[in-house]
Amino acid sequence: MIAVRGLTVHLGGHTVLDGVDLDLPDGGVVAVTGPNGCGKTTLGRVLLGLVEPADGSVRGLGGARAAVFQEDRLCEHLDAVANVRLVLPHDVGAAEVTAELRALGLTADALGRPVRDLSGGQRRRVAIARALLAEADLVVLDEPFTGIDAAGRDQVLARVAQSCAGRTVLLITHDQDDALRLGATVVDLPRAQASDDDGRRRA
Numbered sequence: 001m002i003a004v005r006g007l008t009v010h011l012g013g014h015t016v017l018d019g020v021d022l023d024l025p026d027g028g029v030v031a032v033t034g035p036n037g038c039g040k041t042t043l044g045r046v047l048l049g050l051v052e053p054a055d056g057s058v059r060g061l062g063g064a065r066a067a068v069f070q071e072d073r074l075c076e077h078l079d080a081v082a083n084v085r086l087v088l089p090h091d092v093g094a095a096e097v098t099a100e101l102r103a104l105g106l107t108a109d110a111l112g113r114p115v116r117d118l119s120g121g122q123r124r125r126v127a128i129a130r131a132l133l134a135e136a137d138l139v140v141l142d143e144p145f146t147g148i149d150a151a152g153r154d155q156v157l158a159r160v161a162q163s164c165a166g167r168t169v170l171l172i173t174h175d176q177d178d179a180l181r182l183g184a185t186v187v188d189l190p191r192a193q194a195s196d197d198d199g200r201r202r203a
């Protein structure tokens with residue numbers, strides 16, 4: 001289990017997270033929801049080692065970590081397969097990557113083009129494939145389905161659920177339906193200034 005205790009983060013002179021406690025059970029999906037700016041992305045970035053907390057602890061972070069960020073973070077001049085292979089071990093071949101992208105609903109004609117020529121929903125699928133194929137123990141998905149149409153969403157959600165089975169997942173979302181469809185435990189993260197009297201809050 002990943003155990004977050006008393007997590008406090010200051011950014012730009014403001015307290016973004018203030019004494020947050022959160023449990024991420026091994027192999028489970030926890031969905032964090034809450035208003036814009038309450039610190040969901042910051043929480044995910046702490047788990048990924050990208051933000052240093054001012055206080056508190058995160059225990060149980062041991063294995064590999066992967067993420068879908070709110071931004072696609074793709075190399076624009078490369079095609080989808082090349083983008084995904086950039087971050088994977090060399091023994092993950094083009095055929096395996098292609099199969100994953102197709103399973104996520106990327107069309108054959110989209111596969112051969114540089115990603116700068118893909119639509120928003122197609123680019124999201126590339127970013128998701130990259131995270132799924134990384135075979136990480138912890139997967140942070142920060143609003144991963146933005147821009148994916150309703151029919152495609154079913155396909156992508158099914159694939160993510162299948163691929164993430166047995167892994168620990170933090171899903172950051174505004175969509176309760178997506179969370180429920182991934183079988184997530186939903187946790188609401190209030191704003192830092194809404195702290196309890198003792199200055200702590202249970203996420």
Ligand SMILES: Nc1ncnc2c1ncn2[C@@H]1O[C@H](COP(=O)(O)OP(=O)(O)OP(=O)(O)O)[C@@H](O)[C@H]1O
Binds near residue numbers: 012013039041042
């Ligand atoms: N690098 C930074 N420097 C200063 N402030 C920051 C930085 N990154 C984020 N913040 C602030 O921290 C707060 C939390 O941001 P964060 O992105 O974690 O919120 P969020 O809950 O994910 O929001 P959203 O739902 O809009 O994605 C916001 O007020 C934001 O402006």
